[in-house]
Amino acid sequence: MSSSRLGLRLAACLLNISEARRKHIVENIARAALLEKNGQKHPEVSVLNIFSDQDYNRSVITIAASVDELGDSVLAACLEAFQSVDMEVQEGIHPCLGAVDLIPIYPLSGVGVEECGAVARSLAKKLVLHVPGCSVFLFGEADLPRKRSLVQRRKQLGWFTRRDFSALEWDLGATPARSCGLTGVGASPYVMNCNVTINSEDLALGKELASAIRGSNVHGLKGVQAMAFPHEGKIEIACNVESFEAQGTEETCKDAQYMSYTVHGDRFSYVSPHYIETRVKELARERGITTLGKALIGFTPNECKNCAEYAIKEGIGEFWKMRGGIFM
Incomplete structure (x- = not known):
């Protein structure tokens, strides 16, 4: 059954939290997303998935909802996270700047990316109002009028190397509190996360492979x-896979490199996880090593939409339990 027949306009947030080693904390954050201020369950909200990685000390919580509820x-999940995660003591391999590190909002069905940008901007304003010491940088459709991408903002802020908050330039809020750090809030077409592990301990080699598949190459x-x-x-090659507006026939090439989907009348494409794994495997083989498989952090865009429709139609708030969650 389509979301239009259900009367739902759906969006999703892949909430990135700088915590993975305390499972109960992560699940408390996820459950907070399901409750209204009066303690009643949100009728049109579901936590579809929790992906936690011990080495990275990072969790991605997939929250889907009607765009009016999201x-x-x-916000409720973030309030819980800020109470539970302290950046002064946080440790992990994955780069991060905030206890709540990223809040990307993506359209799923019946809603455009511009409206998701408005949701993201409103959420950012509420965050700095409700959380003393919370500071926000904006990206994508939330970053008006420039609409700078998350990649641009991360480079500007030194996201990959910096944990000193004193020199950061933020968009909303006061000077970042050391316990909170800096939070990115934005909106864009769906961005999928796909990781491929190579059978090597050579980080330099891993960086070479990552550079080779990067879209800027x-x-x-x-x-x-x-x-x-x-x-x-x-060594793991961690990929963010952006959706882009479909043009021409490139997305139907014979090697099945691209997958396509439509949301709110706009058609998008993205490189398939299978093709990413295949390409990394080819490049690794040329260097005399093998790969050890891939991990999809959550869903493809269509999978996310379909799971959201089913979960909300059936009133399943803790949908992640049906999937078993993924704690690695």
């Missing part, structure tokens, strides 16, 4: 940003 739902994969990290004794 902002308050994510002339021979790279369109819409893919990639980084290499030590992970569980091997």
Whole structure:
């Protein structure tokens, strides 16, 4: 059953929290998203997935809701997170600047990215109002009028290397409190996360492979940003896979490099997780090593939409339990 027949206009937030080693904390943050201020359950909100990585000390909580409910739902989860995660003592391999590190809002069905940008801006204003010491930088459709991408903002802020908050330039809020750090809030077409592990401990080699598949590389994969990290004794190529407006016939090429979907009348494409794994495997083989598989952090865009429709139609708030969650 389509969301239009359900009467729902759906959006999702892939909430990035700088905590993974205390499972009960992560689940408390997820459950907070399901409750209204009066303690009653949000009728049109579901936590679809929790992905937590011990080495990274980072969790991605997929919250789906009607676009009218999503902002308050994510706000509740963030309030819980700021009470539970302290950046002064946080440790992990993955770069981060905030206890709540990223709040990206994505359209799923019946809503455009501009409206998601308005939700993100409203949420950012509420965050700095409700959380003393919370500071926000904006990206994508929330960053008006410049609409700078998350990649641009991260580079400007030194996201990959900096944990000193004193020199940061933020968009909303006061000087970042050391316990809170800096939070990114924005909106864009869906961004998928896909990681491929190579059978090597050589970080330099991993960085070489990540650079080779990056969309900014002339021979790279369109819409893919990639980084290499030590992970569980091997090297993981961590990819953010952006959706982009579909043009021409490139998305139907014979090698099935692209997958497509439509939301609110706009057609988007993205590089398939299978193709990313295949390309990393080819590049690794050229260097005499193998790969050890891939991990999809949550869902593809269509999977997210379909799960959201089902969960909300059936009133399943803790949908992640049906999937078993993914704690690694």
